[in-house]
Structures are given as C-alpha cells and as structure tokens.
Amino acid sequence: MSVLSDHVDVIMGQAPSGDQYNDRGEGWPLIAGAGDFAGSVPRPKKYTITASKLSRPGDIVIGIRASIGSKVWSDGEYCLGRGVAALRPRETVDGSYVWHWFEAxxxxxESKARGATFLQVNRADIAELPFEPPPLPEQRRIASILDLASSITAKCDAQKDLFREASSAIFMSMFGDPLLTSRHALAVPLSTVTEAIIDCPHTTPTWTDTGVLCLRTSNLGLGEWDFSETRFVSEETHEVRTRRAVLKAGDLILSREGTLGVGAIVEPDMEASMGQRLVQIRPDTELVLPEFLLAYLLVVLQPSRLTQLLVGSTSRHLNVRDIRALPIDVPSIDRQREFSEAVRAIRVQRRSVDIQTKLAAELLQAVQDRAFRGEL
Structure with a gap:
C-alpha cells in the first residue's frame, strides 16, 4: 500500500534557540505553531536569525500540536518551529490535490494524536498515512473541481466578515469614535443608562448531557451567537445560576475576561444561564437601545482600545466596577432607532449568508467525499 511519504517529503519543524528570536524583522519569519496561521497563509509574529528547518514556496505547512491538521500554504521561506511540519509534494503529485486530500x-x-499535556503527532503518524493518488492528470482535474468548490465557501466566509464589520462601521459613521465622544461634557457612566449590570456566578457548573443551555465565552462573537459548541446544566443548577437575574430578550451578554470585545443580544424565547467570565447588561430602553449599546461596547472593549478608556484596566480582564463606570455619550433615541433599524437589516442579510455558507460547506464536503472515493 502506498503511503504519504512515498509521494511527499515530510519536514518536521525544530524550534530555534530562544535567544535567537526577535520582533524586528531580522532573519526568517518563524511559524511556531498554528497560532501563526491566518486563513490559508502564514502570519508569523516573530523572527529568528537562525533556522535549521525551512519551508519553500508551495509547501503545505500543517499544525502538529494542539491544532492538529490545520494548514496553510507557504508563500515564501519560513523557519518551521516545533509546532508545525511542512509537506513538500514531489513530481508525482499535484500540490492542490494533496491540500484537498489532507483536508478530507x-x-x-487527529486520531493518531497522543500526549499528556497536549496532543501532538510525530513524523511517522504523518508519513504513514495511506495515500493512493491517481495519475497526475486526474489529480489536477479533481483539484480544479475542489478549488472551485472551496472558492465558493471562501466567498461566503468573506461576505460574513464584511457583515460583521458593517455594524461597527455604521456606528462610527453615525456617532463617532467612543474614545473621543466619551470625553464630551454630556457623557455619563454606563450604570446610569442601564437597569442592571449583573456579574456571572464565579463557580464552574456541573455539566449535563441535556438540560438548559449555559452560556460561555465561546458562544459569543462580534454581535452574534455561536452555538457550534454548547454546554448544558440541570434545571436545578439553572435556577441557582439565575437567582440574581433571569435572562430577558434585549439583555446584553459580554465577555469580561479572557476574550474581550465579544458579545451578543439575548433573543426572544432564549432560556439560558451564564457560565463564568460573563456579564449581563440590561439597558434602560427609554434611554438606550440594545443594538446601539452593544455596538458601543464592542468598539470600546476591543483590547487595543480598552486601556485608553479605562486607566488601570487590562486587555485580558475587566471587572464589573469598570463596566459600570464606562463613560458613554448617549445620542437621541431617534438616532439610536435609526441605527438599530440598519443593524437589524444587516442581521437579516447576514442570516441569509449564513445559510449560503452552510450549503457551500456541505457542497464542498460532498464533493470531497466523492473525489476521494473515486466517484468524481
């Protein structure tokens, strides 16, 4: 049986000495691990003046620790750190075919990964993967079809990114930068325009297989919910965790620790309790509307901006006292209502794109399955 290393060179990364690193752009850009991947290309944060393992343009760089199997194209020469390996196709295989085969x-x-502290795979795990490529012309035909299917998915993802940024752009256009408007004489503390700002319980709940949804920071995005991974608690635990306040439609849920700058609005008929590291904000809707307030908070709670607004806060942690003290310049309800209507229109379009993205992903999966069963 043919295996991957019969057709592809597998180059395992090796970490340079720590005293060789720099962030001045000297030497080779370092791909330490999957954290240096962005989309389909590397985005390294550090450089090294010595490198024993280098990628070439056209290599496929894969994550081998923690984020096993994530991958990018090498678009230049990079130092390969210990968290990655490079796949270098030989003349018998097409690079794009290998890329799609590896995704499938x-x-x-991942099933070969092992490790006590974190999961990882070694060279043999990669090199010995069964790999029976068809003749090169057939590889190229299959790769061209899969490239087309992938491009449809990528375009849908790009549309979603644009919609995520649209609310912030409209907010800035209508109301200005909060780092400036918060200094206006009419700016007031956030606590004066809300009915309640409620901290989460500071305990880890006992999880159950089914029950009531318990929200975590991973469920929050830039003004949207992400329920790709969910956790549940029992009815009894839910009652305990909502003693301070039950979630109501129009409440805001924000992350206040770890991943800052993410949040979403509680939707009608949504029953849930809060896990850790979250805060619940109930706007006084006679003064401030949920869509306006969320957009404001998503802008000011960006880690790079937060420390400019609240002296003494950090980019990784925000306590409830800090949130209550956030200065906000509140525009008229009519202006807020105009903004809210624009945001709701964007949300409708975004949900349409979400459906298209899901269908595109299903199409790509179906085409991949057929391609590598020899049915395409």
Whole structure:
C-alpha cells in the first residue's frame, strides 16, 4: 500500500534557540505553531536569525500540536518551529490535490494524536498515512473541481466578515469614535443608562448531557451567537445560576475576561444561564437601545482600545466596577432607532449568508467525499 511519504517529503519543524528570536524583522519569519496561521497563509509574529528547518514556496505547512491538521500554504521561506511540519509534494503529485486530500483525511491524523499535556503527532503518524493518488492528470482535474468548490465557501466566509464589520462601521459613521465622544461634557457612566449590570456566578457548573443551555465565552462573537459548541446544566443548577437575574430578550451578554470585545443580544424565547467570565447588561430602553449599546461596547472593549478608556484596566480582564463606570455619550433615541433599524437589516442579510455558507460547506464536503472515493 502506498503511503504519504512515498509521494511527499515530510519536514518536521525544530524550534530555534530562544535567544535567537526577535520582533524586528531580522532573519526568517518563524511559524511556531498554528497560532501563526491566518486563513490559508502564514502570519508569523516573530523572527529568528537562525533556522535549521525551512519551508519553500508551495509547501503545505500543517499544525502538529494542539491544532492538529490545520494548514496553510507557504508563500515564501519560513523557519518551521516545533509546532508545525511542512509537506513538500514531489513530481508525482499535484500540490492542490494533496491540500484537498489532507483536508478530507484530517480526522485520520487527529486520531493518531497522543500526549499528556497536549496532543501532538510525530513524523511517522504523518508519513504513514495511506495515500493512493491517481495519475497526475486526474489529480489536477479533481483539484480544479475542489478549488472551485472551496472558492465558493471562501466567498461566503468573506461576505460574513464584511457583515460583521458593517455594524461597527455604521456606528462610527453615525456617532463617532467612543474614545473621543466619551470625553464630551454630556457623557455619563454606563450604570446610569442601564437597569442592571449583573456579574456571572464565579463557580464552574456541573455539566449535563441535556438540560438548559449555559452560556460561555465561546458562544459569543462580534454581535452574534455561536452555538457550534454548547454546554448544558440541570434545571436545578439553572435556577441557582439565575437567582440574581433571569435572562430577558434585549439583555446584553459580554465577555469580561479572557476574550474581550465579544458579545451578543439575548433573543426572544432564549432560556439560558451564564457560565463564568460573563456579564449581563440590561439597558434602560427609554434611554438606550440594545443594538446601539452593544455596538458601543464592542468598539470600546476591543483590547487595543480598552486601556485608553479605562486607566488601570487590562486587555485580558475587566471587572464589573469598570463596566459600570464606562463613560458613554448617549445620542437621541431617534438616532439610536435609526441605527438599530440598519443593524437589524444587516442581521437579516447576514442570516441569509449564513445559510449560503452552510450549503457551500456541505457542497464542498460532498464533493470531497466523492473525489476521494473515486466517484468524481
């Protein structure tokens, strides 16, 4: 049986000495791990003046620790750190075919991972993956079809990114930068325009397989919910965790620790309790509307901006006292209502794109499955 290393060189990364690192752009850009991936290309944060393992343009760089199987194209020469390996296709295989084949077989590689502290795979795990490529012309035909299907998915993802940024752009256009408007004489503390600002319980709940949804920071995005991973608690635990306040439609849920700058609005008929590191904000809707307040908070709670607004806060942690003290210049309700209507229109369009993205992903998966079963 043919294996991957019969057709592809597998180059395992090796970490340079720590005293060789720099952030001045000297030497080679360092791909330490999957944290240096952005989309389909590397985005390294550090450089090194010595490198024993280098990628070439056209290599496929894969994560081998923690984020196993994530991958990017090498668009230049990079130092390969210990968290990655490079796949270098030989003349018998097409690079794009290998890229798509690897995506379709990622779970097989993940199943080989082991480790007490964090999961990882070694060279043999990668090199010995069963790989029976068809003749080169057929590889190229299959790769061209999969490239087209992938481009449809990528365009849908790009549309979603634009919609995520649209609310912030409209907010800035209508109301200005909060770092400036918060200094206006009419700016007031956030606590004066809300009915309640409620901290989460500071305990980890006992999880159950089914029950009532318990929200975590991973469920929050830039003004949207992400329920790709959910956790549940019992009815009894839910009652305990909502003693301070039950979630109501129009409440805001924000992350206040770890991943700052994410949040969403509680939707009608949504029953849930809060996990840790979250805060619940109930706007006084006679003074401030949920869509306006959320957009304001998502702008000011960006880690790079937060420390400019609240002296003494950090980019990783925000306590409830800090949130209550956030200065906000509140525009008229009519102006807020105009903004809210624009945001709701964007939300409708975004949900349409979400459906298209899901269908595109299902199409790509179906085409991949057929391609590597020899049915395409």
């Amino acid at each position: 077989n990622r779970t097989l590689l």
